[in-house]
Amino acid sequence: MFAPAQEQLLHIRRGTAEIIPEEELEVKLEASRQANRPLVVKLGCDPSRPDLHLGHAVVLRKLRQFQDLGHQAVLIVGDFTGMIGDASGQSKTRPALTLEETRQHGASYFAQASRILDPSRTRIVYNSEWLGPMQFGDVVRLAMKTTVARILNRDDFASRYAQDEPIGLHELLYPLAQAQDSVAIKADIELGGTDQKFNLLMGRTIQKACGQPQQICITLPILEGLDGREKMSKSLDNYIGLTEAPEEMYGKLLSIPDTLIYRYFELATDADTRDLPRLKGEAAVQPRDTKHRLAAMITRMYHGEAAARSARTHFERTVIRKEVPDDIPSYRPAPTGNGTIGLLTLLTQAGLTSSNGAARRLVQQGAVRLDGERVHDSRLEIDLAARTPFVVRVGKRRFARIIR
């Protein structure tokens, strides 16, 4: 039923940052094969941020790989830890969510993750199930299994402490809570980004202290965002959401720096491993075409062939040739007394600008066009009866068809 350990390892190693410890993984794989028992592969998800993007996809794809190798994927929805706050790398305490909210987010997370995982072979558990009933005494006994120095060792805590930034006491418990998850489900392997290394290792520590076999920690690289510098994240707005419209995906992918093209092929696509070296060469020699192929490939993975094709057409049309796209929203202005409407009012009402002030500035900067013609007069009154229908454009990407 299971492939030989060495063969499995070949797939597992691809694209990972670290496997700790690798020899032990081989032993586990071999044992699982002999006993014909799948390994329990754990991935924790943070329901406080329910919008998944390509960065999350890196680790989800790895989990999918384990499923394809016949192992058991367990997705842990951190509904309890979500109420506490915190996750690695966040330097601010997060707003506490109610159990109800985290449940909803968990469901939404799973729906999105199902674009990558095989949902029929994914076990979903909520960690409030075991963390919720714990008594204070249980928590104290758990806390006894590690030391303050060890916890403060975590990068995130260390730097915040050094910079005199606040660290809530409860935040120190977060790694312990996550480790307890591993104990609860008897994880054989835990996946996470490299920023999760500390928490994953804490799982090993606590499992050992509880007399359990220790999990293997597998970390995956953090995908850079569209800016090419910071990690992809929603709060930095440099991300591509898994559920984003194909046109958005395609356009955003073309905006990444050329140096990131290969990186995305490696971590975010299903490109064949054997093709990777070739793609690396092409990315260097003909960045434009290779980037289009990257954009098409990723868009296809999430939206299918047809959508990817039309996304390309859309891009060539609106960005390269600066034409008006097919499907733009229509807006029917509220009737006015004399049948005319001020330009600024129209822009704001149609949702193209956030305020009249913003609209005024954009007009002054030459960003506003009516049927392709640039407008400079912010006091312009438009005669609706005479002009409609017409197309309003703000900047490169905001359009509305004004109808009556």
Place this chain on the structure above:
RNA sequence: GGGCAGGUACCCAAGCGGUCAACGGGGGCAGACUGUAAAUCUGCUGGCUAAGCCUUCGGAGGUUCGAAUCCUUCCCUGCCCA
């Protein structure tokens, strides 16, 4: 509990009685350019049909002709001491 330093627009951060809708940087938006929604350069970046008015500098009061700037008090954060 005591002492000290802080809390300024999306973020960082100046300002310390009028000239402050508030320097500068980041981010964002726009224009030019480009294979690109990249890079670079330039401009804009609280609201109001607007040379005027309104709201904003942790909260609430107060002093003053006038406060982000001074006083009182409360809340929050960090450091040192206990």
